[in-house]
Each structure stands twice: as C-alpha cells, then as structure tokens.
Amino acid sequence: MTVIERILSNKVGREVHAGERIWVPLDLVTMRDFGGPNAILEYKENFGDASLFDPNKVAITFDLHIPPRNEKVARNQQICREFAKATGARLFDINQGIGQHILWEHGMVQEGDAIIGTDSHMNLLGAFGAFASGVGTTDIVAGMRYGKFWYRVPKTIKIKLRGKLKKFVGAKDVILWVLKNLGTDGAINRAVEFNGDIIEPIGITGRITLASMVTELSGEIGFFESNGEGEYKKVYEFDVSDISPQIACPHSPNNVKDVKNVAGTPIDQVFIGSCTNGRYEDLEQAAKILEGRKVKTRLIVVPASTKVAQEALKHGLYEIFFDVGAVVVNPGCSLCTTGHPGILAPGERMVSTSNRNFIGKLGKGGEIWLASPQTAAASAIRGEITEPGTL
Amino acid sequence: MIKGKVWKFGDNIDTDQIYPGKYLPLTDKKEMARHSMEGVPEAEKFIKNVKPGDIMVVGKNFGCGSSREHAVVTIKGVGIGCIIAESFASIFYRNAINLGLPVIECPDVKLIKEGDYIVVDPAKGEIINPDKNENYKGLPLSGLELEIIKTEGLLNYLKKHG
Numbered sequence: 001m002t003v004i005e006r007i008l009s010n011k012v013g014r015e016v017h018a019g020e021r022i023w024v025p026l027d028l029v030t031m032r033d034f035g036g037p038n039a040i041l042e043y044k045e046n047f048g049d050a051s052l053f054d055p056n057k058v059a060i061t062f063d064l065h066i067p068p069r070n071e072k073v074a075r076n077q078q079i080c081r082e083f084a085k086a087t088g089a090r091l092f093d094i095n096q097g098i099g100q101h102i103l104w105e106h107g108m109v110q111e112g113d114a115i116i117g118t119d120s121h122m123n124l125l126g127a128f129g130a131f132a133s134g135v136g137t138t139d140i141v142a143g144m145r146y147g148k149f150w151y152r153v154p155k156t157i158k159i160k161l162r163g164k165l166k167k168f169v170g171a172k173d174v175i176l177w178v179l180k181n182l183g184t185d186g187a188i189n190r191a192v193e194f195n196g197d198i199i200e201p202i203g204i205t206g207r208i209t210l211a212s213m214v215t216e217l218s219g220e221i222g223f224f225e226s227n228g229e230g231e232y233k234k235v236y237e238f239d240v241s242d243i244s245p246q247i248a249c250p251h252s253p254n255n256v257k258d259v260k261n262v263a264g265t266p267i268d269q270v271f272i273g274s275c276t277n278g279r280y281e282d283l284e285q286a287a288k289i290l291e292g293r294k295v296k297t298r299l300i301v302v303p304a305s306t307k308v309a310q311e312a313l314k315h316g317l318y319e320i321f322f323d324v325g326a327v328v329v330n331p332g333c334s335l336c337t338t339g340h341p342g343i344l345a346p347g348e349r350m351v352s353t354s355n356r357n358f359i360g361k362l363g364k365g366g367e368i369w370l371a372s373p374q375t376a377a378a379s380a381i382r383g384e385i386t387e388p389g390t391l
Numbered sequence: 392m393i394k395g396k397v398w399k400f401g402d403n404i405d406t407d408q409i410y411p412g413k414y415l416p417l418t419d420k421k422e423m424a425r426h427s428m429e430g431v432p433e434a435e436k437f438i439k440n441v442k443p444g445d446i447m448v449v450g451k452n453f454g455c456g457s458s459r460e461h462a463v464v465t466i467k468g469v470g471i472g473c474i475i476a477e478s479f480a481s482i483f484y485r486n487a488i489n490l491g492l493p494v495i496e497c498p499d500v501k502l503i504k505e506g507d508y509i510v511v512d513p514a515k516g517e518i519i520n521p522d523k524n525e526n527y528k529g530l531p532l533s534g535l536e537l538e539i540i541k542t543e544g545l546l547n548y549l550k551k552h553g
Contacts (some may be wrong), residue, residue: 021533021535021536035458046546046550118458120457120458120482134458134482135458135482135485136458136459136460136482136485136486136489137460138460138486138489138490138544138545138546139485139489139545141546142489142545142546142549145549146549146553150535150539150545152481152484152533154481184403184452184455185403185451185452185455185478188451188452188478188480188481189478189479189481189484218452218455218480218481220481338412358456
C-alpha cells in the first residue's frame with residue numbers, strides 16, 4: 001500500500017485503494033479569517049444553531065490579516081469569534097501565526113489524522129504524517145456538521161532524492177528544482193512520496209518546505225517514507241548532489257533557473273517567512289548570512305508562529321535582523337497574502353521565500369522571485385539577486 | 392444523458408480567469424453568472440452566446456489556483472450542463488461535484504471541436520459525437536458522485552442521507 005492508502009485505510013477501517021471514493025471521518029476541520037466567515041454564514045443558513053459534530057475538532061485560525069487592516073476584516077474576525085463562542089470551536093486569535101504551524105504546535109495534528117481546511121497549503125501537514133487537504137466552503141460546512149468528507153483516493157508518484165546537498169543549498173532549492181523538472185501539473189491528482197538520502201538531514205523544517213510546495217506541482221499531498229512498497233504511478237529518481245541555489249522567476253513557480261544565471265538582477269524588497277520557509281531553522285539560516293552586515297534593500301522577516309518568534313528572540317536572531325536593517329513583522333502569512341502591508345509598487349521586484357509568484361499577487365506590476373532563505377538574505381545584502389556562496 | 396453544444400477552452404485556466412477576484416464580493420447568483428470566464432482573453436464570444444445546456448470542453452488542469460467556489464457557481468449560473476477536461480485541479484473537481492455540476496475527465500478532448508454537438512453519459516464516462524460518428528472514453532463518475540449531483544449538491548445529499 002502507498003502511504004495515503006495506508007492512512008486512509010486506517011481511518012476508514014478497511015483496505016482502500018487508489019481510484020475508490022470513500023467517506024473519511026475527520027479529526028480536524030479548520031478555517032481561517034478569510035474563507036471562515038463565509039463558511040460560518042453558510043453553516044447558519046443550512047443548519048441554524050445545530051451543534052458542530054465535535055467542537056474540539058473544529059478550529060479557526062487567524063493568520064491572514066492580523067491585526068485586521070480594515071473594518072471589513074475586523075467584522076469578519078468578529079463573526080468567527082462569535083461563532084467560536086457560541087459553538088465551542090477552538091479559536092486561535094491574531095496573536096498566534098500561520099494555521100497549519102500553530103495547530104501542529106498545539107498538538108492538534110497527529111500522525112495518521114485526517115484534516116481539511118480552507119488553505120490550499122493545508123497539505124503541508126503531510127510532513128507530520130497526517131492526511132490533510134485544502135477544500136472549498138461546502139466541504140467545510142459539511143465537515144463541521146457531519147465530521148466527514150468524501151474523497152477520491154489518489155494514485156501516488158514517488159520522488160527519490162539521492163546524494164548530499166552542497167553548502168548553501170537546502171530544501172527550497174530542491175523543491176524548486178523538482179518543479180523545474182516536473183512542471184506545475186507534474187503531480188496533478190496524485191499524492192507524492194519523497195524519499196532518499198536528503199530527507200533525514202533536511203529535518204522537519206526542510207520536509208515542511210518540500211511538502212508545502214506539492215501544491216505548486218498540483219499534487220494532493222506529500223509524504224516522507226523510506227520504505228514505501230505500494231503501486232506507484234511513476235517513480236522519479238534525481239541525484240541532487242550537484243544542484244546549485246535555485247530561483248523561480250516571474251510569474252510561475254516552475255520558471256526556475258540557477259541563481260547564478262540571474263545574479264545581479266536589481267531588487268527592491270526581500271521577504272523571509274511564509275508557511276513554506278517561516279520556521280526557526282529557516283530564520284537561523286538567513287541570520288547566519290545577515291549577521292554583521294547591512295541590507296541594501298528593504299527586508300521583511302516574518303516568523304511562522306509566535307513559538308518560532310520566541311525561539312528566534314531567545315537565540316538573538318531579532319537583534320541580528322534589527323542590526324542589519326530589517327523590519328520584523330508579527331507572526332502570520334504576511335506577504336503571501338494579497339492586500340497585506342508590504343505590497344509592491346509597479347515595476348518593483350521582490351525576492352520571496354514564499355511558494356507562489358503569480359502575476360499581481362502582491363500588487364499590479366510587481367514581480368515575485370521565489371528562493372531559499374539563504375538566497376533571499378544574500379540578495380538583501382547586495383540589493384540584487386545573489387548566490388549565497390558568493391558574498 | 393447530457394446533450395449540448397460545445398465551447399472549447401485551453402490548458403491551465405485558473406479560477407481567477409473563470410471568475411476574476413474583483414467580483415468576489417458579489418453574492419447574487421444571476422449577477423455572478425454574468426462574469427463567467429471573463430478573465431479568459433478569448434472568451435467574448437462565449438460570454439455573449441452561451442446557452443443553458445451547453446457543454447464546456449477544456450484542456451489540462453482546469454480550475455487551478457484558489458479554492459473559490461464562485462468558479463463553479465458562475466459556470467453553473469450560465470447553464471453549462473457538464474465540463475469535460477483532460478484533467479481538473481482537484482479542489483475545482485470536488486467543488487463542482489459538491490455544487491451538483493457533472494465533470495468528466497477524458498484524454499481525447501482535442502478531438503472535440505467548438506460547436507460540435509455531443510452526448511455525454513456521466514455514469515459510463517462515454518461521450519458520443521453523432522455528427523462525426525465518433526466515441527470518446529472518459530472516466531465514469533462514481534455512484535457516490537452521481538448521487539451527490541442528483542440531489543443538487545453535497546449539503547442536500549448529507550441532509551438526506553446523513
């Protein structure tokens with residue numbers, strides 16, 4: 001069995017295989033400050049004051065517009081708070097950070113769990129061995145009331161990553177390189193199993209980075225399994241020993257080049273954070289490059305969660321960020337969100353550690369280039385796209 | 392059986408092309424339907440002439456991008472009876488079934504041309520092009536998916552069956 005077949009078989013209580021449609025009992029239904037209010041209004045329209053299937057298994061996380069940037073957002077968050085109070089759903093308010101990360105930190109994500117949420121990067125929880133899927137409003141409304149959702153069990157592709165990564169090359173470079181090779185529909189309607197030599201050394205932070213960008217491959221979810229023995233739709237094997245730092249140029253995550261081939265391109269802003277690269281180890285890698293230097297461009301640093309921020313503070317990372325000339329924002333999705341402070345002016349160029357660089361995502365006419373925390377930090381120092389090893 | 396005239400669209404049509412983000416605040420379904428496919432550059436003819444019962448035949452990765460259900464609501468709103476795609480983005484696929492719109496995956500979409508009149512059997516995944524005397528084999532919808540579509544969507548289905 002593949003990993004996804006094994007997890008779903010355990011949930012359903014019988015052996016299930018790719019291609020089957022099944023009802024999956026849910027361990028967690030989550031929504032955010034965007035998407036959540038609509039789901040709540042539709043819930044009330046359909047079910048009135050009827051109770052949730054299990055209030056301990058419904059969570060609302062505020063991670064997009066925190067603190068609220070206008071009255072509409074404030075009202076939406078109020079709708080969520082009132083609903084949580086009335087139904088007993090768990091609420092994580094504006095002081096916590098990115099949904100998936102805080103749910104895991106609070107012990108609400110366990111290996112083998114089945115989870116749905118309104119975030120298209122919900123599936124990064126595959127890094128913890130949980131099954132998680134981004135869904136639309138109707139699935140959330142149904143999940144809150146009935147505690148289940150139907151699912152078409154996907155086939156699985158395997159991606160073997162052999163070798164040892166060079167210095168200044170990390171998980172982000174690997175997943176961008178995979179995107180370059182497989183394309184943005186490389187895993188469409190498929191689960192992905194990553195294995196190989198690099199899975200252990202990149203740690204849980206690197207595995208989160210890989211899993212989070214399965215969405216950009218149009219995949220369902222990514223898992224990490226050393227001995228998967230299922231029936232695989234396709235097996236890719238890559239030796240990653242020789243890859244150099246990678247960057248996704250505008251306006252698609254698979255428009256990937258070697259950083260050295262676009263080095264020297266002037267930039268206006270750098271963003272280090274997001275659900276893909278906002279963990280402590282990500283910030284630490286950036287800080288090591290930044291320490292003792294000064295930025296030549298705007299640098300915005302955003303920890304994924306308050307817990308990450310506290311760790312960064314404890315280990316002196318905030319001091320490094322402030323000394324170098326960075327702005328450090330409160331934990332959340334920040335510059336991954338259209339309409340968040342930090343938007344680009346027309347013609348401006350930003351290097352971002354996030355996962356998407358679609359046209360218009362951060363202001364009309366702004367360009368987003370996706371890279372690792374190390375490449376982002378080095379680029380901030382020079383004010384132009386820079387290979388971290390060349391500083 | 393679903394019968395209708397074909398409108399063709401290409402690969403990687405994302406939800407922002409199907410229903411541009413600037414219309415997200417709209418809630419009236421008739422008003423929402425007026426902006427169906429508005430972000431697709433060559434969609435003018437479709438927007439002016441699409442009729443209830445017509446069928447959309449599209450390429451790869453249809454409905455990629457955000458999880459907004461508006462993309463399904465707007466297509467259903469103009470009366471499209473079925474979408475046939477080489478592949479769908481999985482969240483769009485779920486949203487379509489959940490809102491009662493049949494969606495069929497078929498590798499032969501390139502053989503179907505705009506203006507063709509086709510007959511679709513979602514339970515068998517069969518597509519017939521009688522004027523050209525051609526048949527195409529797509530993926531049949533499962534019993535569960537057909538039942539959800541028949542009850543006009545997931546919430547109605549669950550209210551009936553629990």
